[in-house]
Amino acid sequence: xxxxDPNAIRQGDRLALSRALTAAENGTPASRDIQAALFPHxxxxxxIGITGAPGTGKSTLVNQLxxxxxxxxxxxxxxxxxxxxxxxxxxxGGALLGDRIRMHDLAGDKDVFIRSMASRGALGxxxxxxxxxxxxxxxxxxxxxxxxxxxxxxxEVDIARLAHTVIVVEAPGLGDDIQAxxxxxxxxxxxxxxxxSDQPGAENTARALQAMLExxxxxxxxxxxxxxxxxxxxxxxxxxPVNDEPAWKVPVLQVTATDGKGVLxxxxxxxxxxxxxxxxxxxxxxENQRLKQDLDSLISDLLIERWxxxxxxxAYHDALKNVIERKWTPYEAAESLL
Amino acid sequence: MTESKIRVLIAKPGLDGHDRGAKVIARALRDAxxxxxxxxxxxxxxxxxxxxxxxxxxxxxLSILSGAHNVLVPxxxxxxxxxxxxxxxxxxxxxxPEEDALALKAKGVHAVYGPGTNTQVVVEEIRQAVxxxxx
Numbered sequence: 509x510x511x512x513d514p515n516a517i518r519q520g521d522r523l524a525l526s527r528a529l530t531a532a533e534n535g536t537p538a539s540r541d542i543q544a545a546l547f548p549h550x551x552x553x554x555x556i557g558i559t560g561a562p563g564t565g566k567s568t569l570v571n572q573l574x575x576x577x578x579x580x581x582x583x584x585x586x587x588x589x590x591x592x593x594x595x596x597x598x599x600x601g602g603a604l605l606g607d608r609i610r611m612h613d614l615a616g617d618k619d620v621f622i623r624s625m626a627s628r629g630a631l632g633x634x635x636x637x638x639x640x641x642x643x644x645x646x647x648x649x650x651x652x653x654x655x656x657x658x659x660x661x662x663x664e665v666d667i668a669r670l671a672h673t674v675i676v677v678e679a680p681g682l683g684d685d686i687q688a689x690x691x692x693x694x695x696x697x698x699x700x701x702x703x704x705s706d707q708p709g710a711e712n713t714a715r716a717l718q719a720m721l722e723x724x725x726x727x728x729x730x731x732x733x734x735x736x737x738x739x740x741x742x743x744x745x746x747x748x749p750v751n752d753e754p755a756w757k758v759p760v761l762q763v764t765a766t767d768g769k770g771v772l773x774x775x776x777x778x779x780x781x782x783x784x785x786x787x788x789x790x791x792x793x794x795e796n797q798r799l800k801q802d803l804d805s806l807i808s809d810l811l812i813e814r815w816x817x818x819x820x821x822x823a824y825h826d827a828l829k830n831v832i833e834r835k836w837t838p839y840e841a842a843e844s845l846l
Numbered sequence: 847m848t849e850s851k852i853r854v855l856i857a858k859p860g861l862d863g864h865d866r867g868a869k870v871i872a873r874a875l876r877d878a879x880x881x882x883x884x885x886x887x888x889x890x891x892x893x894x895x896x897x898x899x900x901x902x903x904x905x906x907x908l909s910i911l912s913g914a915h916n917v918l919v920p921x922x923x924x925x926x927x928x929x930x931x932x933x934x935x936x937x938x939x940x941x942x943p944e945e946d947a948l949a950l951k952a953k954g955v956h957a958v959y960g961p962g963t964n965t966q967v968v969v970e971e972i973r974q975a976v977x978x979x980x981x
Binding site for chain 2: 522523526527529530534596597600601602603604605606608609612615616621622623624626628
């Protein structure tokens with residue numbers, strides 16, 4: 509494997525960037541050095557998550573959204589990276605990554621970089637190294653990083669911890685108003701999009717989502733504070749929202765991604781949300797939370813990895829045998845090994 | 847903690863719209879544990895080489911049924927090399943006359959697969975080729 513130069517990545521060498529992403533994905537030792545070199549330059553990119561059920565049109569929406577950002581009237585147009593995650597087969601370990609098919613309009617634009625990613629067994633809607641990808645692309649100087657999750661059902665909410673702005677994409681006909689008040693993916697939305705709004709029932713879906721937002725309290729973003737920042741009671745002050753935080757009101761937008769209707773409004777809402785985060789201090793709170801999360805998950809990964817290296821294989825198999833023969837509970841077996 | 851996987855780009859250059867063969871191969875490679883990026887129809891050589899660069903693939907598979915392989919395949923290879931992708935294995939599937947297949951191989955194509963090829967053969971030959979790559 510040839511050496512990858514972090515400076516080349518900073519200067520826009522796309523092959524070096526691409527190789528660095530592969531190194532991060534495969535967890536090679538070299539990738540730690542690359543990330544270390546890029547890390548001081550990170551923290552600038554706006555990370556935008558796009559999630560929602562399979563077939564709601566996430567990739568098509570990303571295609572339109574990036575096009576809109578790139579011809580943005582507010583020049584200079586931002587450099588945009590897209591990370592598109594698709595599922596890995598739990599049976600074969602293989603994956604078919606098809607998000608690029610919908611993003612054909614972006615080909616030929618040298619300031620757009622699209623990378624497909626297989627989830628490789630991770631269950632939260634992202635892959636294990638998606639956060640590392642975001643760091644590398646941020647360090648490479650991309651202004652916007654759009655992260656499209658696996659087609660997500662109700663519980664794949666990892667994107668809320670990674671992205672500054674989360675867009676949840678719905679489509680008409682996927683469920684009634686009870687689906688809309690269940691816990692999970694709808695709670696993490698900063699912006700709700702009803703895609704395929706040219707189809708019958710779009711109006712009803714938008715109304716059900718709006719009603720859901722109103723049910724959640726005052727209709728002024730209580731969802732945001734009640735859902736996303738539930739755990740802040742025990743967090744230190746630097747991880748808590750600043751006082752008198754002006755609440756964000758989650759907008760419900762109707763969009764038709766196939767012809768671009770409503771995409772400009774979506775882009776404007778994303779920019780408004782970014783301003784809101786910066787002015788309210790929430791940007792920093794989110795950054796701090798994300799870095800804490802990164803640190804915590806890395807600690808547990810490294811502890812497990814180091815434990816496995818030291819672990820006596822015979823003892824492990826004996827313990828497993830005892831569990832299989834119902835002599836020990838799994839808990840007793842784990843205690844005996846640690 | 848993690849392992850590397852064989853990444854393959856399956857692309858259809860040119861204007862024919864028959865992608866069943868491409869999908870069969872994509873599916874077979876997926877089932878063999880590879881990560882397959884499918885780009886869809888009507889790709890230019892530039893688009894394919896750019897996607898191969900961004901996705902950092904080990905292998906590019908081109909499916910062509912239009913008869914334009916003698917023009918399109920060398921163009922793709924040239925663009926791949928121009929992007930610095932010297933080690934990428936290129937294979938071609940489709941209706942390719944024998945003498946054309948030989949000429950394409952001379953220009954850097956690893957293998958040419960016609961109708962009726964056993965997908966296991968494709969899987970094995972890709973694994974072989976990738977194991978010899980340096981990058």
